Amino acid sequence: MKKLRFGAALLVCAIMLTALASCGKPYNYDLSEYITLANYKGVEIAAAEIDSQVQSQLDSLLEQKATTEDITDRPAALGDIVNIDYSGTVDSVAFEGGTAAGQDVTLGAGGYIDGFEDGIVGMMIGEEKKVPCAFPEDYHNTELAGKVAEFTITLNSIKYKNLPELNDAFIVSLENGYDTLDSYKTYLRKAIKENNVWTKIVSETAVIKYPEKEVKASYNQMVTYYKSLAAQYNATLDEYIMNYQGSDTNTFLSYVTSYAKEAVKSEMCLNAIARAENITVSDSDYQTKGAELAKQNGMEDLKAYEKSMGRENIENSILNILVREWCAAQAVETAAEG
Structure with a gap:
């Protein structure tokens, strides 16, 4: 995944x-x-x-020293750290590694396959959403490579990252x-x-x-x-x-x-x-x-x-x-x- x-x-x-x-x-x-x-x-x-x-x-150093605050009054945006549950299927069949609970994801970091993080942008806490994503052709799991998956994602929480000021x-x-x-x-x-x-x-x-x-x-x-x-x-x-x-x-x-x-x-x-x-x-x-x-x-x-x-x-x-x-x-x- x-x-x-x-x-x-x-x-x-x-x-x-x-x-x-x-x-x-x-x-x-x-x-x-x-x-x-x-x-x-x-x-x-x-x-x-x-x-x-x-x-x-x-x-990168600023990111390492960043602090976070809980967000409850707006939808998820790029740069936020969100906590989610998700389950994925290909042709309506669940696949190994496609399900997780309580997963922290930094939106826009590119840690997941294309379309996954973008699909979370705009969600509100407690919302459930189905997000289609395509596995890349060169994906390491050849059984999933090039296939389209559908992920059911539930947004549990949103945190905003505060970066320190870059100075002496x-x-x-x-x-x-x-x-x-x-x-x-x-x-x-x-x-x-x-x-x-x-x-x-x-x-x-x-x-x-x-x-x-x-x-x-x-x-x-x-x-x-x-x-x-x-x-x-x-x-x-x-x-x-x-x-x-x-x-x-x-x-x-x-x-x-x-x-x-x-x-x-x-x-x-x-x-x-x-x-x-x-x-x-x-x-x-x-x-x-x-x-x-x-x-x-x-x-x-x-x-x-x-x-x-x-x-x-x-x-x-x-x-x-x-x-x-x-x-x-x-x-x-x-x-x-x-």
């Missing part, structure tokens, strides 16, 4: 693992046999896109080390620019072949990560994939394989650029950026972080940072045409 979102979760996992910068795998062989590296000097990126992503990040005081309240809105925007813009430049370099790099050893190691890391998530829910990996990712194990693991390859591709790009530009981790880099990484990971100091992660892994993580910063510094921000 809900849209699948595990692709994004897997991508986050892949990025997280890549950020460990090979986790001790040196890629100490000729990478030109494996990739044709894209242009990485003077990469062009749209300034407006960066600014848009900065605003999206800020909007709000940034201070986040306790993230920044005390002004401008300084936090500067940090966000730098991080987003680096990510956009790196994403473009990796996407435009052609893979000749993948190193099997590294792909297998990356795949195993991701599987281990999801097994640990499953354990938090007292579930097996199969149960976690079915109940929390809305997929079957084979399909999910095929995505893991794809993202493992993407992580390895990124690692190969990183190592190839570091060699070509003689980017290395100096002792000063290690002390400064290592301390920053230790703080970000909740460690008392670099020494404690080193004991947990090992010096080689920390150096690899710092190399990852240095290469991305170097590429972003060479990038050219372009303005929109016209």
Whole structure:
């Protein structure tokens, strides 16, 4: 019934693992046999896109800190958080996953199939309504893909979301080390620019072949990560994939394989650029950026972080940072045409 979102979760996992910068795998062989590296000097990126992503990040923070108030004197509107009961049928027959009670839905968030949330807009508390919706052709449940369903929806309550004001005081309240809105925007813009430049370099790099050893190691890391998530829910990996990712194990693991390859591709790009530009981790880099990484990971100091992660892994993580910063510094921000 809900849209699948595990692709994004897997991508986050892949990025997280890549950020460990090979986790001790040196890629100490000729990478030109494996990739044709894209242009990485003077990469062009749209300034407006960066600014848009900065605003999206800020909007997301405001959403996280929003408060709600009960609404009783008007119909449901886009942006409201509504509580509903619903039951769905296809050709007058109920289907698995098509019925729920006491479900909170943010109208306009796009968490449900097209037409479902729009059908709730305008309803009053206590009202029951039949809403037709079409499952997308590529819906994960092939038995429902492309079919038209009818949902009987009862609106139980409406809440309105109040967003805090975006200002210096709000940034201070986040306790993230920044005390002004401008300084936090500067940090966000730098991080987003680096990510956009790196994403473009990796996407435009052609893979000749993948190193099997590294792909297998990356795949195993991701599987281990999801097994640990499953354990938090007292579930097996199969149960976690079915109940929390809305997929079957084979399909999910095929995505893991794809993202493992993407992580390895990124690692190969990183190592190839570091060699070509003689980017290395100096002792000063290690002390400064290592301390920053230790703080970000909740460690008392670099020494404690080193004991947990090992010096080689920390150096690899710092190399990852240095290469991305170097590429972003060479990038050219372009303005929109016209």
